[in-house]
Amino acid sequence: MEGNLYEKTFLDFDSFAFLLSGCSKEISVNKPYEIVKGTSTLSYFDTEDNISIDDFNIIENDIQDFEDINDNIIVNDDEVIRCITIVSDTVKTFQSISVGDSIDKIEDTFDYERRYTNDYIVFFADDKEEDSAIQNKEDSWIWITYRTDGSKITSIMIFDVKYGRTNK
Numbered sequence: 001m002e003g004n005l006y007e008k009t010f011l012d013f014d015s016f017a018f019l020l021s022g023c024s025k026e027i028s029v030n031k032p033y034e035i036v037k038g039t040s041t042l043s044y045f046d047t048e049d050n051i052s053i054d055d056f057n058i059i060e061n062d063i064q065d066f067e068d069i070n071d072n073i074i075v076n077d078d079e080v081i082r083c084i085t086i087v088s089d090t091v092k093t094f095q096s097i098s099v100g101d102s103i104d105k106i107e108d109t110f111d112y113e114r115r116y117t118n119d120y121i122v123f124f125a126d127d128k129e130e131d132s133a134i135q136n137k138e139d140s141w142i143w144i145t146y147r148t149d150g151s152k153i154t155s156i157m158i159f160d161v162k163y164g165r166t167n168k
Helices: 002-024 103-109 161-166
Strands: 034-037 040-043 057-060 073-077 080-086 114-116 119-125 128-130 142-148 153-160
Touching: 103 119, 103 142, 103 153, 142 161, 153 161
Parallel strands: 057 073
Antiparallel strands: 034 040, 073 080, 080 153, 114 119, 119 128, 119 142, 142 153
16 A cells, blocks of 8 residues: 555656656747747737737738838738738747847858848758758748848848749
8 A cells, every 4th residue: 555655756756857847848849830929829820810810910911121120010911811020029939039139140050041231041842941042932832031130130031933923
């Protein structure tokens, strides 16, 4: 009888410790086309009806200038997400990169990032990073732009190559 009480107490403590460790873990972002805010995940491939992430404005595909954006934005075109723009440091992107991180995190994380002045760009075919020097990028590739001030990330944009080509 005592053995059972000991085992039960040990299992209860084990379960409690497991619960505590699970509650403190942050959700990781393992896909270049996903973002996480708190416990909510958004995929670039979600439709407008599936958007359940807080603190994002949803706008129609008529904005051209993303230079002075002060809000997290999801660009919508016929109920399809076309671009996700992030300015908040509470939103995690692929490999847990977020606004406010050092540019070193970009350089340490990716093999084929390309720097243009203060912007870094990275391309993905599905989940695989692609060399940004490749000329024949497919329309479906995901394009991530990390805008920086030269040392820290100031905003992040996620879109596909087709959208990027038509909205440069």
